[in-house]
Every structure is written in C-alpha cells, then in structure tokens.
Amino acid sequence: MQLISWATLQGSLELGIIYAIMALGVFISFRTLNIPDLTVDSSFTLGAAVSAIMIGISQPFIGLAFAFLAGFIAGTVTALLTTKLKIQPLLSGILMMLALYSINLKVMGGRPNIPLLNKPLIFSFLQGLAGARYTKLFFLMLILALILFLLYLFLKTKLGLALRATGDNDQMVRALGVNTNVTIIIGLALSNGLVALSGAIIAQYQGFADVSMGIGMVIIGLASVIIGEVLFGVKTLLRRLIAVVLGAVVYRFVITVALWLGMPPTDLKLVSAVIVAGALSMTVINEKFQSWKNKRANGGCEGGQM
Amino acid sequence: MLRVADICKTFNKGSINEKTALDNASLFLDKGEFVTVIGGNGAGKSTLINCIAGVYEIDAGRIFLDGTDITYTPEYKRSQYIGRVFQDPLMGTAFDMTIEENLAIAYAKGKPQGLRPGITRDDVAFFKEKLALLGLGLDDRVKEKVGSLSGGQRQALTLLMATIVKPKLLLLDEHIAALDPSIAKKVLRLTDEIVKEEKLCTIMITHNMKAALEYGDRTIMMHDGRIIMDLNGKDKQGVTVEWLIDQFSRKVGAQLDNDRMLLS
Numbered sequence A: 001m002q003l004i005s006w007a008t009l010q011g012s013l014e015l016g017i018i019y020a021i022m023a024l025g026v027f028i029s030f031r032t033l034n035i036p037d038l039t040v041d042s043s044f045t046l047g048a049a050v051s052a053i054m055i056g057i058s059q060p061f062i063g064l065a066f067a068f069l070a071g072f073i074a075g076t077v078t079a080l081l082t083t084k085l086k087i088q089p090l091l092s093g094i095l096m097m098l099a100l101y102s103i104n105l106k107v108m109g110g111r112p113n114i115p116l117l118n119k120p121l122i123f124s125f126l127q128g129l130a131g132a133r134y135t136k137l138f139f140l141m142l143i144l145a146l147i148l149f150l151l152y153l154f155l156k157t158k159l160g161l162a163l164r165a166t167g168d169n170d171q172m173v174r175a176l177g178v179n180t181n182v183t184i185i186i187g188l189a190l191s192n193g194l195v196a197l198s199g200a201i202i203a204q205y206q207g208f209a210d211v212s213m214g215i216g217m218v219i220i221g222l223a224s225v226i227i228g229e230v231l232f233g234v235k236t237l238l239r240r241l242i243a244v245v246l247g248a249v250v251y252r253f254v255i256t257v258a259l260w261l262g263m264p265p266t267d268l269k270l271v272s273a274v275i276v277a278g279a280l281s282m283t284v285i286n287e288k289f290q291s292w293k294n295k296r297a298n299g300g301c302e303g304g305q306m
Numbered sequence B: 001m002l003r004v005a006d007i008c009k010t011f012n013k014g015s016i017n018e019k020t021a022l023d024n025a026s027l028f029l030d031k032g033e034f035v036t037v038i039g040g041n042g043a044g045k046s047t048l049i050n051c052i053a054g055v056y057e058i059d060a061g062r063i064f065l066d067g068t069d070i071t072y073t074p075e076y077k078r079s080q081y082i083g084r085v086f087q088d089p090l091m092g093t094a095f096d097m098t099i100e101e102n103l104a105i106a107y108a109k110g111k112p113q114g115l116r117p118g119i120t121r122d123d124v125a126f127f128k129e130k131l132a133l134l135g136l137g138l139d140d141r142v143k144e145k146v147g148s149l150s151g152g153q154r155q156a157l158t159l160l161m162a163t164i165v166k167p168k169l170l171l172l173d174e175h176i177a178a179l180d181p182s183i184a185k186k187v188l189r190l191t192d193e194i195v196k197e198e199k200l201c202t203i204m205i206t207h208n209m210k211a212a213l214e215y216g217d218r219t220i221m222m223h224d225g226r227i228i229m230d231l232n233g234k235d236k237q238g239v240t241v242e243w244l245i246d247q248f249s250r251k252v253g254a255q256l257d258n259d260r261m262l263l264s
C-alpha cells in the first residue's frame, strides 16, 4: 500500500483550518451558550451561496463579509424564535434549517450548484507569489489566527463575559442585571456568522457552491469540539478555543485516513455520526467501566453480603 | 424603600395543580431595614422574594421600590437595583468561569456594557481587596474557576457579587441552608457585617429560627401565602424560639412543621 501523499495531507490540513472556523461557531452555540443550534447546517450553505453570487458583483473579500452578515442575520432569527417566541432551541434551529433551504436556493437563483471556476476568488491574488505550494495554507492560517484572536478578545469583553455566563447559569446573569435574550441573540448571530464565513471560504476553496453542502455540518462541528476537548483539554478559555481548532484539524485527518484506507466517500456522514455518538456517550461508558471495575475490585462479596 | 401591596400569585391557574402561593401579601420596608422571614415549607417565602425580584409576574397587587412602580419591570432590569443570593450554591455563580470573571459581571451592573475589556487591572485589585474581607483566602485564587470552590465559599462569593454594586434591596433565600453548620455561621456573620456596613435594605429568609431572631431589626412569619406575624423593634427583643412556635400553633391551629426548621 502506498503512503498518503504530502499533497493529500496538506489539502486535509487546509480543509481542517477552514472547517475550524465553522467549529468555532458551533462551540459558541453548543458550549458557550449551551444551546444546541441546528441552524448551522443551512447557514453554512447560506454563506457559500452568498459569497458565490457576490463573485462578479464585487470583490471576493466583500463577498465574505456579506456571507458573514447573512449568517449573522440567520442566527439572529433563530435566537428570536427561541427568546421572543419561546420555541425550543432545537426546534427553532430545525425550523430555520428548513426555511433557509428554500432561501438558499433563491439566493442561488434556483440553481442547486454554482461553479466558480475561472472567477476571481479570495485565493486568486496568491497566484504568482513565491512559494506557491504553501501560500494557500499560510493564507488560511492567517485568516484563522485573526478570527481566533478576535473571538478570544470578544469573549473577554464585558459583553463576552455576560455571554459566557449565560450558557453557564442564565438565572444568575439575569439576577446581575443582564438581559439574557440579548446575550443569546448576539451569541447565536456570531455563531452562525462564523459558520457562514466558513461555508463561503469552502465554496471558494473547492470552486463551487452546492445547496446540500451544509448537510451534517453541525455534527462535524460538534465532533471537532468534542475531539478537541478530549485531546487538548478545557482548562482556560484560550486553550478551549485552540482545542476546537485542533479538533477540527484532527477530525479532517481522521476522515482523510479513512478515505485513504478505502472507505467510500458516501459513508462519510455515517462515520461522522458514529464518531459523535461515541464521543457523546463517553462519560456514560466511562461510568459503566468504572462501576464494573469497582464491582470486580470488591471481589466475591457481590452476591452474598448485606 | 420597598412597598409590596396586596400581591397575589397563583401557580398553574385553572389546572388541578392550582396553588395559591401568595394571598394578598403586603410588606413595607424602610430604608436600611433588615427583615428576617420564617415560616413552614410551602408558606410562600420564596415566591414572595421571587415576585419582588421579577422572576414571576404577579396576578394582582403592586410593588414599589424606592418610589418607583416596578410591578411590570422585567427581571433583568429590576436586578440593576436588587441583589440576590439563592439557596442552591450552584445558582449564584457561573461555575466554568473564574472568580474574577464572575465578580466582573456583577461589578458591571448599572455600568455601560459592550465591548470594553471585561476586567481591568484596577478591577482585579479592587476584587482582591473585597475578597480579602471575606476571610476565606479567595483573594489569592481570583484566576481559579468557581467550580473548584466549596458551597460555603460560593455563597460568600455570591453574597459579595450581590452587594459589590450597592443594591437598593438585598434578597436572601435560605442562602445558608445548604451549608455545613460551621461555614453557615460564618456566611451568616458575613451577611450581617455587609448589611450593617452598607446599611442595606434586606429580606433574609431562613429556616433557622434562632438566626431569624438573632439577626435583623424585624422578623415576619408567613403561612399559606400570607404574613401572619410581624415582630418589630422592641417587640422582637426577648422573644424566644419556643414563644414563636407557640404563637404559630395558636394562629394557625396546627403544629409548625419543624422537621426542616432548626430550633436551636
């Protein structure tokens, strides 16, 4: 069997970096706010769609900004459904996912797929620069580092602190005079903004936007978050954020290796689901294992004694 | 300072679980007055505090704080002026955030929020100074997560958070009930110190009748959603726990459920 080529690994790393932006969005909703927001699947596509149609209309980077904005609005609507109309977060997300499917198709002008070949993209300006092989990778790293830095700063502001506390203990936050509806709206908006931004960059990276490209995204994001937590810890905020990024990269590598081992690409979503189910049940499995060990350690007295 | 006028609150109205928790309860608190509240399980003590804090909207009556009608003000807005400590030590703090971050959120009360730095160096110095006053060694641990603190430490921290920006009203709902006796005593003493020092208008619910008599300027007893006894100033002096229990059975015609009440 042949070894994985360096080009494949580098591609995998690049994808991991782009998906890490999405995973950071999922981290904000699932972990920071403690809200299982399923809007992600279609706000990812929304970002891709918006940035795809913006190409040719304006600068590709402005397209990214609009993609972020579109995701931001989508997240705001989900949050309004939850906070103002008191629809359960899970349902709010599903409703938005459904609604956005139609909206995404509208944005894409009714086409399920928009190819972006030979168009000016965010990566175009890199052509002709020295070290052509790695420019894309460095450029993506730069974007991710910038986002990570800004997000970290934001979560350390007064608003950021209140937002994090909302996920921890919303009653306390209200008792301290903060409107938790506002923190939830801002959190979900920011989360889906990042997800849409990630979708936009993916579209530019792979050269097309597809109406179904976001399916399963929330699970991939969650898998990245959990893998990051397990492998790299949760001690401080900065560590948590970096763990999410590393989790996204590791997830991508796992998928790459699985594909290289011959897994058909159509099984990808199944594997993602299994990884997340496994990771989510880890605590239960751990407890079961502990109690089994304890029982064994207690030896023969299991049946007989009082 | 606080005027609660004939408030009513019924839970699950119209269902078989209908429960009237407050039945025309009225209460008037002067500036700086410290009131302790006693009463059996389900008497409506927590509901009274929660209605004042805005957790529940009331069915009838009015609530005024410092001359302002706050009857329909949302909870988070009232909280600008009201400090609260809950019975459950988990309720008052964000466990996954550090001590200084928790204090910073509390300290931001009534100040412009937004994208300013959450904690400045001056803030930390101030927090350490305040934490030192608690005498629990928390001033050296500001960067630790609250999740690592004991129940008593958390309640003391919550108390500090509730008062770090001086509130017009402090509401304490059995905030020492879940603590070990020794640490409970300490938190109770801290409470008394802070309330006296800041001259805070305070309502303290307690299951400990002795503490209720020992602390505060005034003690009220609740039963079935009503205030059935109000011992003020000199009336309160010399009152014993036995006398209180006796009064209770006279007024209610039943024994006080003293399984949860600490009589000594």
Ligand SMILES: Nc1ncnc2c1ncn2[C@@H]1O[C@H](COP(=O)(O)OP(=O)(O)O)[C@@H](O)[C@H]1O
Binding pocket: B011, B012, B019, B020, B021, B039, B040, B041, B042, B043, B044, B045, B046, B047, B048
């Ligand atoms: N959120 C709620 N929903 C329904 N019933 C409640 C609620 N809160 C309190 N009650 C009921 O109201 C009554 C008064 O409760 P509470 O104020 O908690 O009593 P206390 O604090 O004096 O023990 C009790 O019968 C209780 O079961």
Ligand SMILES: [Mg+2]
Binding pocket: B045, B046, B047, B174
């Ligand atoms: Mg109670």
